[in-house]
Amino acid sequence: MATMVEDPVCGMDVDPEKAAAKIEYDGKTFYFCLSYATTSSRLSPRDLWIRQ
Secondary structure (H helix, E strand, O other): OOOOEEOOOOOOEEOOOOOOEEEEEOOEEEEEOOOHHHHOOOOOHHHHOOOO
């Protein structure tokens, strides 16, 4: 079983190998359960959807 990571938008667990999208930002890789995240990638992820 793969190590699951949290989708920073919806909070769901995501298998990094099967993620619909991924974005590298500020030295970290964020994985998403849906490709909606990539439509916003031209804007700053920190301003839009990275929950911290």
